Amino acid sequence: MPAVDIKEKVKQLFSVYLAENSQRKTPERFAILNEIYSHTGHFNVESLYVQMKNKKYRVSRATLYNTIELLLDCKLVTKHQFGKNLAQFERSYEFKQHDHLICQDCDKVFEFCDPRIQQIQQTAADMLGFEVEHHSLNIYAKCKSLSKNGICEHRKNNNLIPN
Amino acid sequence: MPAVDIKEKVKQLFSVYLAENSQRKTPERFAILNEIYSHTGHFNVESLYVQMKNKKYRVSRATLYNTIELLLDCKLVTKHQFGKNLAQFERSYEFKQHDHLICQDCDKVFEFCDPRIQQIQQTAADMLGFEVEHHSLNIYAKCKSLSKNGICEHRKNNNLIPN
DNA sequence: TTCACTGCAAACGCTTTGCATATGG
DNA sequence: CCATATGCAAAGCGTTTGCAGTGAA
Numbered sequence: 001m002p003a004v005d006i007k008e009k010v011k012q013l014f015s016v017y018l019a020e021n022s023q024r025k026t027p028e029r030f031a032i033l034n035e036i037y038s039h040t041g042h043f044n045v046e047s048l049y050v051q052m053k054n055k056k057y058r059v060s061r062a063t064l065y066n067t068i069e070l071l072l073d074c075k076l077v078t079k080h081q082f083g084k085n086l087a088q089f090e091r092s093y094e095f096k097q098h099d100h101l102i103c104q105d106c107d108k109v110f111e112f113c114d115p116r117i118q119q120i121q122q123t124a125a126d127m128l129g130f131e132v133e134h135h136s137l138n139i140y141a142k143c144k145s146l147s148k149n150g151i152c153e154h155r156k157n158n159n160l161i162p163n
Numbered sequence: 164m165p166a167v168d169i170k171e172k173v174k175q176l177f178s179v180y181l182a183e184n185s186q187r188k189t190p191e192r193f194a195i196l197n198e199i200y201s202h203t204g205h206f207n208v209e210s211l212y213v214q215m216k217n218k219k220y221r222v223s224r225a226t227l228y229n230t231i232e233l234l235l236d237c238k239l240v241t242k243h244q245f246g247k248n249l250a251q252f253e254r255s256y257e258f259k260q261h262d263h264l265i266c267q268d269c270d271k272v273f274e275f276c277d278p279r280i281q282q283i284q285q286t287a288a289d290m291l292g293f294e295v296e297h298h299s300l301n302i303y304a305k306c307k308s309l310s311k312n313g314i315c316e317h318r319k320n321n322n323l324i325p326n
Numbered sequence: 327t328t329c330a331c332t333g334c335a336a337a338c339g340c341t342t343t344g345c346a347t348a349t350g351g
Numbered sequence: 352c353c354a355t356a357t358g359c360a361a362a363g364c365g366t367t368t369g370c371a372g373t374g375a376a
Contacts, residue, residue, distance in 0.1 A: 023355090023356095024349085024350050024351075024354095024355065024356060025350075025351095026349080026350070026355095026356060026357080028356080028357070029356090044340090045340080045341080046339095046340080058357095058358080059357090059358085060357070060358040060359065061340095061341085061358090061359095062341095062342080062343085062356095062357075062358070062359080063356080063357060063358075065341065065342075066356080066357090079246070081244045081246065083242075083244065085248045085250070085339085085340070085365070085366075086339085086340070087248070087340080087341090099287075101287055101288065101291055101293060103293070104296055110291050112287040112290060112291065114283045114286060114287060116279055116282070116283055117283060117300075119279070120277045120279055120280060120283075120300075121302045123277060124262070124264055124275040124277060124302055125264065125302060125304050127275060128264055128273050128275065128304075129306070129307050129308060130264060130266070130302075130304035130305060130306055130307060131304055131305050131307060132302060132303075132304050133267055133303045133304055133305055134303050135300065135301060135302045135303065136246075136299070136300070136301045136303070137280075137283075137298065137299070137300045137301075138298060138299045138300075139284045139287055139288060139293075139295060139298045140295075140296045140297050140298065140299070141288050141291075141293035141294055141295050141296055142293060142294045142296055143292070143293055144292050144293060144294060145292060185330095186330085186331095187330060187331065187374090187375055187376075188375075188376095189330095189331065189332080189374085189375070191331080191332070192331095207365090208365080208366080209364095209365080221332095221333080222332090222333085223332070223333040223334065224333090224334095224365095224366085225332075225333070225334080225335095225366095225367080225368085226331080226332060226333075228366070228367075229331080229332090248340070248341075248364085248365070249364090249365065250365080250366085327376100328374105328375100328376090329374100329375100329376100330373105330374095330375085330376100331372105331373080331374080331375085332371105332372080332373070332374090333370105333371100333372090333373100334369105334370090334371100334372105335368100335369090335370095336367105336368085336369080336370105337366105337367080337368070337369090338365105338366080338367070338368080339364105339365095339366085339367095340363105340364095340365095340366105341362105341363080341364085341365105342361105342362080342363070342364095343360100343361085343362070343363080344359105344360090344361080344362090345358105345359095345360095345361100346357100346358095346359095347356105347357080347358085347359105348355105348356080348357070348358095349353100349354105349355085349356075349357090350353105350354095350355085350356085351352100351353100351354095351355100
């Protein structure tokens with residue numbers, strides 16, 4: 001499915017969500033959603049703010065926080081905390097479920113999939129009498145290929161998954 | 164093993180760690196370790212600060228942050244982020260490995276164990292060429308037993324695992 | 327004696343809040 | 352219309368930093 005269709009689709013989904021929750025369909029909200037779905041990879045509020053300011057959008061951080069909250073609620077965006085006090089976000093529609101491995105040497109984030117995690121969360125929730133909403137699995141690890149000055153191989157090639 | 168022996172043991176371990184890393188053995192550092200191992204459950208820097216102030220310790224937040232950093236490094240304490248921008252900590256010596264389920268209705272935290280998580284982290288690290296340091300698995304879930312006014316059963320009994 | 331560690335307070339950075347204005351329904 | 356959303360700026364809050372004084376080695 002081409003990118004333009006995904007953007008159209010999430011716009012629709014967001015529109016329905018807003019209607020069902022008696023929320024206003026403001027141009028800012030759709031602009032933010034569109035901007036988020038213009039890139040893959042992780043972002044934070046500040047990077048999104050700068051990105052939109054560069055494109056001459058008139059948008060405030062407050063509205064970004066507000067809108068992201070809505071997008072989290074309707075599952076179009078997911079939130080991560082990789083050990084730092086900085087919330088990271090990621091578009092989630094039509095992205096296959098994945099978890100993260102964080103390099104302890106350079107903080108770079110890698111993604112991986114493992115279907116077994118589904119069973120674990122189901123077992124735990126059943127045992128405690130809960131229904132799973134979502135989960136967050138982060139593996140913190142050291143790179144095996146450190147050069148003598150402590151630089152890991154992947155830190156040199158900065159074209160990997162953005163943090 | 165009685166609690167007093169565990170306190171003695173972690174004090175020893177911390178002492179060795181400090182020596183090996185050319186760090187000074189200050190009374191503050193041991194007082195903080197001792198205080199942390201006086202309770203089970205989660206704590207944050209502020210709660211630990213208040214707790215120690217109440218016991219008339221002369222200690223600063225800066226030293227708490229500094230010392231906790233050392234305790235994390237020597238694995239006597241673990242750190243958690245449960246979706247909020249507030250670091251939570253937990254003593255970890257002789258505590259069996261466990262992960263957390265967070266109630267989305269009341270934020271209470273439950274613990275569970277599942278050996279399968281070990282395999283998952285091993286698989287992921289192998290595939291990406293890393294060596295696991297540690298992991299963090301949080302399951303966010305809704306309580307199945309909500310009363311009509313949205314209060315979950317466990318919120319009434321506040322004697323569960325402290326958050 | 328020395329310099330790492332300490333307490334204190336100010337600075338920092340991300341997030342939330344208050345308020346006047348703008349606007350979707 | 353008017354309740355809600357917005358931009359802006361200030362406040363909030365957990366954490367980090369700077370600095371002068373202290374004490375472990």
